[in-house]
Amino acid sequence: MKNSEIARIFYEIADILEIQGIQWKPNVYRKAAQSIENLSEDIEDVYRNGKLEDVPGVGEHIAKKIEEIIKTGKLKYLKKLKKKVPIELEKMMSIPAIGPRTAKLLFEKLKVKNIKDLKRAAKLHKIRKLEGLGEKTEREILEGIKTLEGSKGRFLLGHVLPAARDIEEEIRKLPEVKQIGLAGSIRRMKETVHDVDILVSTNKPEKVIKFFTTMDDVKKVLAKGSTKASVKLSGGLQVDIRVVKNDAFGSAMQYFTGSKEHNIELRKIAIKKGFKLSEYGLFKGRKVIAGKKEVYVYKKLGLPFIEPELREDKGEIEAAASYKLPKLVKDVKGDLHVHTKWSDGSDSIEEIARKGIEKGYKFLGISDHVSNVKITHPLDGRRLLRQMKEIDKVNKKFSKITLLKGAEVDIDKNGKLVLKESVLKKLDFVIASVHSGFKSSETEMTDRMVKAMENPYVNVIGHPTGMLMQKRKPYAVNFERVFDAAKANNVALEINAFPNRLDLNDVNARAAKEYGVKLIIGTDSHSKEHLDFMELGVGVARRAWCSSRDVVNCLSLSGLRKWLKK
Numbered sequence: 137m138k139n140s141e142i143a144r145i146f147y148e149i150a151d152i153l154e155i156q157g158i159q160w161k162p163n164v165y166r167k168a169a170q171s172i173e174n175l176s177e178d179i180e181d182v183y184r185n186g187k188l189e190d191v192p193g194v195g196e197h198i199a200k201k202i203e204e205i206i207k208t209g210k211l212k213y214l215k216k217l218k219k220k221v222p223i224e225l226e227k228m229m230s231i232p233a234i235g236p237r238t239a240k241l242l243f244e245k246l247k248v249k250n251i252k253d254l255k256r257a258a259k260l261h262k263i264r265k266l267e268g269l270g271e272k273t274e275r276e277i278l279e280g281i282k283t284l285e286g287s288k289g290r291f292l293l294g295h296v297l298p299a300a301r302d303i304e305e306e307i308r309k310l311p312e313v314k315q316i317g318l319a320g321s322i323r324r325m326k327e328t329v330h331d332v333d334i335l336v337s338t339n340k341p342e343k344v345i346k347f348f349t350t351m352d353d354v355k356k357v358l359a360k361g362s363t364k365a366s367v368k369l370s371g372g373l374q375v376d377i378r379v380v381k382n383d384a385f386g387s388a389m390q391y392f393t394g395s396k397e398h399n400i401e402l403r404k405i406a407i408k409k410g411f412k413l414s415e416y417g418l419f420k421g422r423k424v425i426a427g428k429k430e431v432y433v434y435k436k437l438g439l440p441f442i443e444p445e446l447r448e449d450k451g452e453i454e455a456a457a458s459y460k461l462p463k464l465v466k467d468v469k470g471d472l473h474v475h476t477k478w479s480d481g482s483d484s485i486e487e488i489a490r491k492g493i494e495k496g497y498k499f500l501g502i503s504d505h506v507s508n509v510k511i512t513h514p515l516d517g518r519r520l521l522r523q524m525k526e527i528d529k530v531n532k533k534f535s536k537i538t539l540l541k542g543a544e545v546d547i548d549k550n551g552k553l554v555l556k557e558s559v560l561k562k563l564d565f566v567i568a569s570v571h572s573g574f575k576s577s578e579t580e581m582t583d584r585m586v587k588a589m590e591n592p593y594v595n596v597i598g599h600p601t602g603m604l605m606q607k608r609k610p611y612a613v614n615f616e617r618v619f620d621a622a623k624a625n626n627v628a629l630e631i632n633a634f635p636n637r638l639d640l641n642d643v644n645a646r647a648a649k650e651y652g653v654k655l656i657i658g659t660d661s662h663s664k665e666h667l668d669f670m671e672l673g674v675g676v677a678r679r680a681w682c683s684s685r686d687v688v689n690c691l692s693l694s695g696l697r698k699w700l701k702k
């Protein structure tokens with residue numbers, strides 16, 4: 137049982153209790169869910185060590201429930217609650233316009249239990265007639281359903297990648313396996329993936345296929361042949377495996393990495409040269425001229441190697457043919473978007489610093505929330521000054537890493553920062569973010585952001601479009617005006633690397649880069665483990681054709697300090 141699964145159960149309990157109009161209890165469960173979700177240790181280990189009640193928000197009652205879940209995989213209490221409130225809450229509430237209160241109203245008045253009921257009610261214009269909802273909500277609900285349907289069957293890269301790597305490593309251990317690698321959209325670091333593609337070379341395909349189809353986590357075998365198989369994992373993710381001869385591993389890797397569009401263009405080049413390209417190799421007549429290694433396939437086609445992240449048929453083949461491919465960013469020297477216990481994060485400044493050192497970072501910027509909305513337990517000027525002292529203290533402890541003093545400050549509806557200048561000027565850097573009023577018109581939203589960028593203390597605009605994948609659409613902004621202002625005021629736009637954000641996305645980040653705007657990759661970490669999301673943001677930057685010189689946190693510490701001074 138994973139931490140996230142237990143957290144989900146408690147979130148669901150909280151929502152159902154809230155629907156029942158029960159006071160304070162929902163918050164108890166929500167708090168527990170949050171701290172379990174952010175916990176760095178495995179909850180099962182914590183349980184085995186008898187330390188459940190040391191987890192913040194977990195008391196005797198909740199500890200008992202955790203024990204029941206770990207032991208039985210289920211929770212009777214939730215089952216009982218669900219009988220009373222038979223609504224598919226999690227799905228319903230993944231639509232932004234629907235919270236517990238609206239779900240309750242829809243259930244009581246219209247018997248809406250699930251998305252299907254919801255869609256019907258909205259289409260029949262029944263929702264607009266309910267008190268407090270109206271036409272606008274009805275439209276938002278329909279839009280939400282559309283977004284949900286559009287993302288059906290796709291998983292977030294950040295959620296899939298660890299599981300895919302685990303499987304890869306398990307299979308790699310088989311003595312029969314010669315080479316193995318992840319292919320498909322996951323290798324291209326696409327933000328969402330439909331299924332995981334694994335490629336293996338071996339002389340004993342049946343052994344590999346057998347192992348693959350009988351792994352612990354397999355819930356269903358969808359297809360099983362002599363050289364390929366397809367399974368569904370218990371979490372719903374589909375994984376495909378293809379087994380090839382070692383001599384064709386390179387060409388198969390090329391083929392199964394895709395994208396399909398990239399491959400089609402590549403095949404055209406092959407045909408022009410009188411060759412034939414397939415997963416079995418690059419052929420001249422019946423002779424294989426490339427197959428062992430992917431790079432040879434490109435070479436024989438007259439091209440340098442093209443990084444997987446670029447293989448989307450978005451100009452990479454032309455650029456490769458004229459040797460104009462960018463040297464893609466590989467890694468960063470630090471992270472400036474990190475929350476700690478001081479606001480809504482779960483680890484201390486010192487714990488974050490240690491993890492940063494482990495990652496080989498030269499710097500880490502602490503950027504807790506400053507906001508007028510209390511949900512994130514934001515800092516005010518006074519607490520921020522205290523935090524600065526704490527950062528000084530921690531900095532004295534470590535020589536390998538330097539902590540910078542920052543904040544993620546809300547942009548109010550007029551484009552002003554909610555922190556006064558006397559404090560702003562004491563910070564090493566400032567991230568300005570929109571966290572409210574998402575429905576402003578394009579002009580209003582753009583004005584807000586431009587005004588924020590004109591504030592001389594602002595260095596970064598956080599998650600610039602506010603999009604939440606599979607949940608909330610980006611807010612309307614005029615990118616040209618935003619890019620102009622970013623350039624004019626030397627402000628970087630963030631590539632937020634949190635798995636459900638990836639904002640800017642690849643397309644917008646590439647547009648920004650081409651406009652000459654600087655980017656910065658920030659994880660938006662709320663625990664030390666989240667620092668590992670950096671690779672997802674780097675993936676977006678690479679898909680956006682960025683080199684290290686486009687990315688501010690590729691600078692050395694002194695380079696960064698210089699850049700921050702403007």
Ligand code: DGT
Pocket residue numbers: 319320321322326328329330331332333391392393394395396399400
């Ligand atoms: P996904 O799974 O939707 O996230 O995206 P992909 O790119 O992983 O697509 P998938 O799993 O259907 O196929 C994996 C790769 O196999 C794909 O990127 C290219 C190759 N491939 C699959 N079908 C075709 C095809 O009909 N033509 C060509 N040229 N390549 C294909």
Ligand code: CA
Pocket residue numbers: 320321322329330331332333
């Ligand atoms: Ca795939």
Ligand code: ZN
Pocket residue numbers: 544569571598599
């Ligand atoms: Zn934020």
